[in-house]
Each structure stands twice: as structure tokens, then as C-alpha cells.
Amino acid sequence: MREKLLRLVPELEWIKDNGLREKVISTWVEALRRGGWEPEDMLNLPFTLLLGDSPSSFLEHIRAVVRMTKHAIDVIREIYRDRVELNEDYLMAGALLHDVGKLMEYELKDGRYVQTKIGGTLRHPFIGAALAYLNGLPSEIVHIIAFHSHEGDHINRSLEAMIVNKVDLLNFELFKAKGEVTSAGQNRSGKDSVKQAW
Numbered sequence: 001m002r003e004k005l006l007r008l009v010p011e012l013e014w015i016k017d018n019g020l021r022e023k024v025i026s027t028w029v030e031a032l033r034r035g036g037w038e039p040e041d042m043l044n045l046p047f048t049l050l051l052g053d054s055p056s057s058f059l060e061h062i063r064a065v066v067r068m069t070k071h072a073i074d075v076i077r078e079i080y081r082d083r084v085e086l087n088e089d090y091l092m093a094g095a096l097l098h099d100v101g102k103l104m105e106y107e108l109k110d111g112r113y114v115q116t117k118i119g120g121t122l123r124h125p126f127i128g129a130a131l132a133y134l135n136g137l138p139s140e141i142v143h144i145i146a147f148h149s150h151e152g153d154h155i156n157r158s159l160e161a162m163i164v165n166k167v168d169l170l171n172f173e174l175f176k177a178k179g180e181v182t183s184a185g186q187n188r189s190g191k192d193s194v195k196q197a198w
């Protein structure tokens with residue numbers, strides 16, 4: 001599972017600290033196992049249930065968010081240099097793991113991707129935060145995962161969490177701007193607004 005994951009998400013190698021990278025990988029492996037997925041299932045899994053016929057896969061979404069985050073780091077370093085304080089490894093780890101909880105939030109039932117019971121109760125930010133905590137990741141990274149989505153709108157996000165929040169939202173808006181938001185992503189409480197469920 002580990003090798004397949006590294007082939008599909010080569011950006012995992014961008015985390016410089018070996019110990020941190022291993023914890024990020026073990027969090028991914030645990031999420032895949034608990035969700036009952038093989039790594040290649042991420043090629044078909046939709047990145048959201050809100051936009052009808054999956055305009056992008058979960059795997060594409062993760063890689064796009066991670067790569068855009070890396071570009072943001074590179075531009076910040078090139079232009080602002082040391083005037084912006086960032087923990088680059090924590091930011092990369094947070095970008096890589098921000099949606100890992102979706103592997104337990106979604107399931108394939110009767111040929112359709114739907115929300116699981118725990119997904120409807122906790123959503124992926126808190127599921128992912130719990131998995132990251134259990135795998136020994138530092139609280140700064142758990143914070144990025146927990147608050148990258150609207151759950152973090154009323155707290156003071158760290159700069160790293162703020163960057164993941166903006167890049168993630170941009171990657172949603174790219175497709176939302178093109179098409180209709182559908183009710184396909186209705187959660188168990190019946191609420192399906194973009195704000196509520198992105």
C-alpha cells in the first residue's frame with residue numbers, strides 16, 4: 001500500500017524531515033485502510049460530492065492543492081524572502097493531509113459515492129485531524145487539517161492553515177464557476193450549500 005501511495009502521490013517526497021514524512025504516509029495508509037480503499041481508488045473517487053459528475057478526482061485535487069501550495073512557498077521565498085515566517089514542512093504536510101479524512105467521509109454504495117455515517121457527523125476536517133493526531137503528527141499540522149475548511153472560519157488560523165484554506169477553496173471554485181452546484185452532495189442533515197459542505 002505504501003509503495004502504491006508514493007507512486008500516486010510523489011509529492012509526499014517533498015517533505016524534507018524523514019520522521020515527519022513517515023507520519024504523513026502512515027496517516028494516509030490508515031485512512032485508506034479504515035475507508036476500505038486501495039490507493040488507485042483515489043483516481044475515481046470524486047474530490048467533492050457537490051459538483052455533480054465528478055469534474056476532478058480526489059487524487060487530482062490533492063496533487064493540485066499540494067503543487068499550488070509549493071508554488072506559493074517558492075514565490076514567497078523568491079519575493080519576500082525571510083520577511084514571511086513559514087514552516088514549509090508543516091505547510092506541505094498540511095496540504096497533503098487536509099482532505100485525508102474524506103477517505104472515511106465518503107463511501108461507494110450501490111454504485112454511487114455517498115457520505116458515511118461518521119462523514120455526516122464529523123466531516124473530513126475532524127476525521128483527518130483525529131487520524132493525524134493518532135499517527136503522532138504535531139498539533140500545528142492537526143490544526144491545518146481541522147480548520148482548513150469552513151469549520152475554521154471563526155478561529156484564528158495559522159498562516160499555514162490560511163494558505164491551505166485559500167488554495168483549497170480556489171481549487172473548488174475552479175469547477176464551481178463552470179457548473180451548477182447539485183444536490184448530489186447533500187449530507188445527512190439535508191444541508192447542501194457550498195459554504196456548508198465544501
Ligand SMILES: [Fe+2]
Binds near residue numbers: 065
Ligand atoms: Fe480539499
